[in-house]
Amino acid sequence: MADITVRSASIGSPDSRSSLHKLMQRKSTIAFLMALPLILLITVLVAYPAGYAVYLAMLNKSMTKFVWFKNFDFLFTRDTFWMVVYQSCLFAITAVIFKALIGFIVAHFVHNIPSKGQRKWRGMLLVPWVIPPAMSTLAWLWLFDPSYSAFNWLLQPFGLGPIPWLGETGWARFSVILVNVWVGAPFFMIMYLAALKSVPEQLYEAAAIDGATWWQRIWYVTLPMMRNIIAITALFSTIVTFANFDIVRVLTKGDPLNTTHLFGTWAFRLGIESNDIPLGSAVSLFMVPILAVAAVFILRDITKRGSEV
Amino acid sequence: MSRKVTRRTVARTAIASTVLLTAPFVRGAFAAGKLSIGFWDHWVPGANKAAESISRAWAEKEKVDLQIDFITSQGNKMILTAAAEAQARSGHDILALGPWNCALYADKLTPVDDVMEPLIKANGAASAITIYLGKIGGKWMGVPATPAAQFKGPTSRIDLLKQHAGIDIQAMYPAGAPPKAENWTLDVFLKAAADCHKAGFPFAIGLGTTADSVDTWGAIFQAFGAELVNAKGDITVNSDNVKKALDYGKQLTAYLPPDAPSYDDSSNNRAFVAGKTALIMNPPSAWAVARRDQPQVAEQTWHHGMAAGPAGRYGPFTTNFWGLWNFSKNPSAGKSLMMALSQAQAIEEMVKASAGYDNPAFANLKTLKVWAEEGPPKGTLFHYPNPYDHQILSIAAAPAPHKIAQQIYSQGLQTQMVVRHAIKGEPVDKVIGWAASELEGYMRT
Numbered sequence: 001m002a003d004i005t006v007r008s009a010s011i012g013s014p015d016s017r018s019s020l021h022k023l024m025q026r027k028s029t030i031a032f033l034m035a036l037p038l039i040l041l042i043t044v045l046v047a048y049p050a051g052y053a054v055y056l057a058m059l060n061k062s063m064t065k066f067v068w069f070k071n072f073d074f075l076f077t078r079d080t081f082w083m084v085v086y087q088s089c090l091f092a093i094t095a096v097i098f099k100a101l102i103g104f105i106v107a108h109f110v111h112n113i114p115s116k117g118q119r120k121w122r123g124m125l126l127v128p129w130v131i132p133p134a135m136s137t138l139a140w141l142w143l144f145d146p147s148y149s150a151f152n153w154l155l156q157p158f159g160l161g162p163i164p165w166l167g168e169t170g171w172a173r174f175s176v177i178l179v180n181v182w183v184g185a186p187f188f189m190i191m192y193l194a195a196l197k198s199v200p201e202q203l204y205e206a207a208a209i210d211g212a213t214w215w216q217r218i219w220y221v222t223l224p225m226m227r228n229i230i231a232i233t234a235l236f237s238t239i240v241t242f243a244n245f246d247i248v249r250v251l252t253k254g255d256p257l258n259t260t261h262l263f264g265t266w267a268f269r270l271g272i273e274s275n276d277i278p279l280g281s282a283v284s285l286f287m288v289p290i291l292a293v294a295a296v297f298i299l300r301d302i303t304k305r306g307s308e309v
Numbered sequence: 310m311s312r313k314v315t316r317r318t319v320a321r322t323a324i325a326s327t328v329l330l331t332a333p334f335v336r337g338a339f340a341a342g343k344l345s346i347g348f349w350d351h352w353v354p355g356a357n358k359a360a361e362s363i364s365r366a367w368a369e370k371e372k373v374d375l376q377i378d379f380i381t382s383q384g385n386k387m388i389l390t391a392a393a394e395a396q397a398r399s400g401h402d403i404l405a406l407g408p409w410n411c412a413l414y415a416d417k418l419t420p421v422d423d424v425m426e427p428l429i430k431a432n433g434a435a436s437a438i439t440i441y442l443g444k445i446g447g448k449w450m451g452v453p454a455t456p457a458a459q460f461k462g463p464t465s466r467i468d469l470l471k472q473h474a475g476i477d478i479q480a481m482y483p484a485g486a487p488p489k490a491e492n493w494t495l496d497v498f499l500k501a502a503a504d505c506h507k508a509g510f511p512f513a514i515g516l517g518t519t520a521d522s523v524d525t526w527g528a529i530f531q532a533f534g535a536e537l538v539n540a541k542g543d544i545t546v547n548s549d550n551v552k553k554a555l556d557y558g559k560q561l562t563a564y565l566p567p568d569a570p571s572y573d574d575s576s577n578n579r580a581f582v583a584g585k586t587a588l589i590m591n592p593p594s595a596w597a598v599a600r601r602d603q604p605q606v607a608e609q610t611w612h613h614g615m616a617a618g619p620a621g622r623y624g625p626f627t628t629n630f631w632g633l634w635n636f637s638k639n640p641s642a643g644k645s646l647m648m649a650l651s652q653a654q655a656i657e658e659m660v661k662a663s664a665g666y667d668n669p670a671f672a673n674l675k676t677l678k679v680w681a682e683e684g685p686p687k688g689t690l691f692h693y694p695n696p697y698d699h700q701i702l703s704i705a706a707a708p709a710p711h712k713i714a715q716q717i718y719s720q721g722l723q724t725q726m727v728v729r730h731a732i733k734g735e736p737v738d739k740v741i742g743w744a745a746s747e748l749e750g751y752m753r754t
Contacts, residue, residue, distance in 0.1 A: 061753045078750060079743070146568035146576060148583065166571035255517045256570035257728055272388055273719040275413050275712075276753070277396075 057281035071282035080258055081283070084266045088287070090173065091262060092241040095180040096234060102181065103188020103233075110189065111196045122190070129186035137250040140179045144251070166252050169259040176260050179247050184240075188233055195229040196222070228302050235298045239291050263287055343374040344642045347401040349387060349457045349629055350379035351663060352594050359662035360456060360650065367649040373642050380405065382457075394634065402637035403647065405457070406630045408704060409718065411443045411450040412711030419633040420448040424644050428452070428651050433672030438626050438702045445711070451630025452647045453670035455659045458628035459592035460668050460693055460702065461524045463616075466510070467686070468609045469587035473508040474501035482613035484688020485681060487697045490614060495532055498616035499561055505587040506564035512588040513580035514565055515572025516728050518721030522572055524625035525590040526723045527705020529561075530554045532618025537717055537748060538709035544748045547741050550620070555737050557618075558727035570728050582606060590625065593666050593690060600685075608685045612693045614700050624695065626702035628670060665690040716751040 023029050060067045075081045110121050128136065143150050144165035155161040166172045203221050212220065223230075245264035248254060254261035254269060261269070263283055271280015346364065351357050357379050368375035378401065380387050391410055394400030395417050411418065429435060435443070439453045470476040476497075481490045502512045515522035530537075535554035537546045545551075562569070566580070577589040582599045584606050589595060599607035615624040631650070633643040649655060657677050660667045665683045669675075680690040695702060705723060706714035717723070726744050729735045735743075 074750070074753065079746070145579065146566055146571070148579065162567065164567040164571070167566075167568035168570070172571060252571055253518060253573060257725055257733070268385075269720065272385060272392055274716045275392075275409075275719075276716070277392070279753075 053281045053285055056278050057285050059278040061276050061278060063278060067278075071278050072286075075279070075282055075286070081266075083258060084261045084263065084283070085286075087173070087259060088242060088262045091177055091180070091244070091260075092238055095177050095184065095241050096237050098177070098181045099184045099188050099237060100230070100234060102185040103192050106185070106189045107192035107196055110193055122193070125189055126186045128182050129184065129190075133183050134246040134250055136183065137179055137247050140175075140182075141251055144175055167256060169256055172252050172256060172260050176248050176251055179251065180241060180244060183247070184237060187237065191229055191233045192226065195226040199225045231298050231302055235295060238294070242287050242291060341371050341373045341642055342639045343376070344368075344403070344639050344646065345376040345378070345401045346403040346631075346646065347378045347380050347390065347405055349405040349454070350381040351456050351666075353597060353663045353666050356456065356659070356663040356666070359655075359659040363650055363655045363658065364646060367646055371642065371645060373639075373646075375646075398634075398636045400634070402639055402643045403631050403633050405454055406451055406632040408442050408627050408629065409711060409715040411630050411632060412445050413715060414632065415445045415450050417635055418450045419635045419637065419640055419643075420450060421452055421633060421644060421647065422449050424452055424647050424651070425449040428648070428671070432651070432653055432656070432669075432674055435670045436626075436672070436702050438704055438707070439628055439670040441707055442628065442704065442711075443630050451632040452651055454629040454631045455650070455656050455667045455669045456629065456663065458668045458670060459626070459666065460695060461521060461590050461592055461625040461627065462693075462700075463588050463613055464581065464591045464593070464595055465588045465611050465613065466586070466606070466609050467611050469505060469508070469510050470501060473510065473587065474504040476501055478611050478613055482611065482692045484691040488614055488692060488699045490699065493614070493616050495529070495557060495616045495618045499557070499564075501588075502561055502564040508587075510585065510587040511564055511566050513572075513577045513586035514561070514569065514588075514590055515577055516562065516565065516569040516724050516732075517572040517576075518719075518724060519573045520627065521574045521577055521590060522569075522724050523705045523718055523721045524627060526558070526727060527707075527718075528615055528623040528625040528703055529557065529618065530705070530723050531623040531701075531703050531707075532616075532620055533557065534618075534620030536709070537706065537722065537744065538713050540708040540710070542710045542713060542752075544745055544752075546744045546748060551741060552737050553619070555726060555730045555740060559731040562727060562731035570724075570732060581610075592668075593664070593693060596689065597664055597666070604685075611686070611689055614692055614695070617700075622700040623703040624700040625704070626668075627704060628668075665693065668694050713748070713751045717748070720747070722747060 056063075057071055058066055058068055060070075106125060110118060110125065113121055142148060146162075146164070146167070149162065149165065151165065152162040155163065164171055165175050199222060203225070204217060207217050207221050242262070243264055244262055245268070248260055248262050248265045249268070252260040254265050258266070263286060267280040267284035269280075270283060271277045274280075348357065348360050351360075361377055364375060364377055367373075380390055382388075387405065388407060390400070391404060391406055391414065394404060395414050398417070406414070425435070435453060443449055443451050443453060465478050467478055470478050481493055482488050505511060514525055516526075530551070533550050533554040535548065535550040537544070537551070539545045566586075568576070577586075577591055578595040578598065580586045581589045581591070581595040582603050584603065593612055596607055596610045596612070599610060615622060631647050633640060633647065637643050653674060656669045656671075656674055657679075660669065660674075660677055661679045665679045675694045675696045677694075680694055680696075681688060683690045692699070704714075704718070706717035708714075709717065722744060726740050729740045729743065730737060
């Protein structure tokens, strides 16, 4: 739509005032002004910190001179850094897969509950996602605690354990992933449930008439109809899971032997606890290009499918 | 050039003149300006009150508008606050700083030699570890803070050590008398750990990367003379002493709880209060909680000195400092407050309010009444302040240059080395090679 300008009514006013008045009458100007608070907010809370983090990542340790990409060069030579990369990928990929699977299965269960009682189930299943993770993780910490572990107490009568839930690399990784899945699965569930509700019932009826099995209905009807929501949810969750901090920080602090560190917790260890802010910034920025490229591809695919529809 | 005099001009001038003329005669409640201080929020309930009342009394006397904040160390809030204030060059005038922060922020702090010199004259010499942490480049960059200064030596169960390891710890460290602990060595410590482990009460010593674990293993390494980096900044990790320390670590780890590598600073306390361990390395906070929640555990608790190794008897110690930022607008008031907080009487009040937890840096203040009187059992804290200089108070990674030592400390390099060797089964040479590579990384400038 073309912008509409309204001629100024104030005849005889100076030119500049008249053109300002014209500018203010444009729809694009009004739209810009209305969006200005949000733009300012994003500039102050997102763009500035991000830009500052990039700047910090290019300083030397004592923050006295610009060293360009030397911090990244240094990181690439560290074994611990590559272990953090491995651990972050393992954590994010495993957790997202399990969250998606559990979310998908539970969404189907909830979808099949009669609508009268469905709301209660939806509410209850969302609880893990609604509680602030730092708080719920504290409860998990007690469940895993060496002295008071409820899990070990339950295993004891069966002659099992005690399991060092957070003290041995394998169990510690399992524990942090488990808590992340517990927190994040309800988000997938609610997104998939919304997607399921939007699949037209006629498609299932047609498939049933054609003699499609349960699996074929899932594969040929449900999944294609949910493809966009699955892609967006998975992308969003991957980014958030890679950026996770609170669960690992509360449960293991990256121990044992740094084998549960993620980029966020390792950046904190280096930047704040070890007072090497430039190196910490470099660690925290490491995943940005990889996730940005992944986001571009996934979102482009979604847009393409959207235009095909 | 003539100027028209209006009624408004006359009124404005009259008001301004009145304000200017009377101002010097108004002695406001806060004539000496403003000051803000960020204290460490004490673990011990009620312990903040002493620091607050001393500061308020000082502010009242000096006519200073004083703002007091108590900042928790939970979630690294104190570290974050210090980092943020140093970056922004804005915030409190005085801030409680962690043990390494005098060195890390030396270029942003005001030297306080003029405060420390009279304090040392009055209160006795500062401990060597306090000098290492607080005196940077020959200048005191912070005043040792009484709250949070703590000895993290053994906190033992009298009954369990006697019953399972045959050690009478009260006879070794009698209340009101010098220690008779010549035989309290790391070998005896190891045997006691084995005996108590066998009896189902393993020593709850952590192998994590938080302070309690790091401090303990730092002291054990020092008892073997195992320096990772020497005072000059040379990497000295590849030494026989380090190998001996690792070997000892492997033997001791066999008798620690399987979760030890995941211990944080509260895991050992919980194990102690739950009655599941015969010994932890901790200040009296676990005992204080037990006194409230598990009196039968508290009654059997004794705080005492660390076991000696081949290179000496080292006891883990840590302290905070009160640092005065060089961007403070009121440095003279800041120094005056730090002086008031460090008078012997003020220190005694703070130690008393913390039920003996705080362990001041000065030599003349090691025999305050509170440590002899607190209980039950009475005298449990008598040896906590190291009254007979029975051991060398130390911090892990000393005597390395601070910027390297701080990284060794915050990344728990020594505990990681022990876990690699003892639990992961890596050969000593491989562990040392890995540590050397990490240390090279710490040398970055």
